[in-house]
Amino acid sequence: MIDKSLLFKKIENNLFYGGLCDADYYQVHGQIAAANNKALRNWSKLVSIFWIYCLLMSLKSPAYMACRPAYAVSLGLCIFSYLCSRFVVTWFPNTVIIFKYIFRLSLLGGGIGIALCQPDLRSITLFAVAIISPSIFIDSMMSSFIVHISALILYIFMGRNVISPEVYSWGLGNYILFSIFGLLIGLSINRARFERYIYAEYETKLAEAQMQFAYFDRLTGLRNRRAYEEKLLQLQDEPQSEFCVIMADINGLKTVNDTIGHNAGDELITGASKCLSEAFDGINTIYRIGGDEFCIIMPASAEKTCLCLSRLEELFSNWRGRYVNSLSVSVGVASSKDHEDVESVVAEADKKMYDCKRNYPINRSGKENTI
Structure with a gap:
């Protein structure tokens, strides 16, 4: 009918x-x-x-x-x-x-x-x-x-x-x-x-x-390195703005790729991106800038940063995947209040992140580096 x-x-x-x-x-x-x-x-x-x-x-x-x-x-x-x-x-x-x-x-x-x-x-x-x-x-x-x-x-x-x-x-x-x-x-x-x-x-x-292809990462849906670099150029043109940079690197990704497989590695990457997006809810400047490396650029607020990192720690501790049952990242934080230019802020956050990575495995890293 x-x-x-x-x-x-x-x-x-x-x-x-x-x-x-x-x-x-x-x-x-x-x-x-x-x-x-x-x-x-x-x-x-x-x-x-x-x-x-x-x-x-x-x-x-x-x-x-x-x-x-x-x-x-x-x-x-x-x-x-x-x-x-x-x-x-x-x-x-x-x-x-x-x-x-x-x-x-x-x-x-x-x-x-x-x-x-x-x-x-x-x-x-x-x-x-x-x-x-x-x-x-x-x-x-x-x-x-x-x-x-x-x-x-x-x-x-x-x-x-x-x-x-x-x-x-x-x-x-x-x-x-x-x-x-x-x-x-x-x-x-x-x-x-x-x-x-x-x-x-x-x-x-x-x-x-x-636009999606040019500025967003296909695996995670986060902004990619091109968008990240343009954001840094924008911050250079706004010297009066106060911001903080949070670098995050997935712990043990290479080991997971080599022992379990790249599907498990992709699971860690997507899991980390979802946890970051949820922890830093409302902040759309989250970037995947490398294979296992992420960056968050947000307004300089010690209280807000601490809350987001605490929430991130909780999300990671509760995360379970299909191939892997645990997920952790090393984190480094730096503020523009302590530096004269954007490059030095990024370099400081990167250095603190690698300092934390030497103490892997942990998933509460970075708290001592918060602003």
Whole structure:
């Protein structure tokens, strides 16, 4: 049995959105539905006032009698669109795109014939501008603007050949014909809009993937050495900033690789990265700068550093892996308060870390080096 909701979603996706993937469809559908409903509500009110004015003018002037039925139908469609945007869309959000196109029928569709029925070129131009402008603001896209301006030029060009209003007698058949034409214009604009969205999303995801590859370590997800070196250059350009550098090196990684295997070694590396990320939660400047070496750069705070290192010690003591049951690191800490340049801070932290490593195996190292 065919799922009607999925079938409707597929038709709507391909007809209105140009065929987005499911994730993009649901994301875009929610965003666009809210924006369209707000625009539809505001513009349907304004255009309803415009059609009421036109209908009243047609009652006073015999020259506009041919347009009177079209004015009435267009007014009815606008009022219907407004009421739906106020009430129906609240209960059925998926219907906003349908009511948007019903609103378009009263503008791009019925409006073409109404503009051509005007007795002079000035009236044709004014009507065409009034009919086109709401659609421009609803779509707010350059291609939409070009299409509508082209339609405006077409109205004026055709209007120059109007001999008298009677030439364009206005009946229901003509209204439906022009409405279908307007609907096709709207569909083509909307599809072009979302095809551009798909391309932009692809470009964004590609750029994010390139950024991830360039600045993040694939095994751990932490920032890599390139990001670390750029951070050091940034700190050099900010001599007034106070920071501390924490160097951490996994104990016994080479032995594990040689005796158990590289899968076990990778387990130690990923385990250490997870413990570091959890212990230094909220600090996004954690780097894997070598095979078994990590670096954390954080604001200079003795209390915060001690808390993070205590938390790290607890996490390591509770860590258990598939291949290895224990994990420990050697840690060295240095502060910019005690040094004049970035290089000396890093060198001091590195030296303290290797001093601790000589006393391996321990997993509470570095406490004596905290700032």
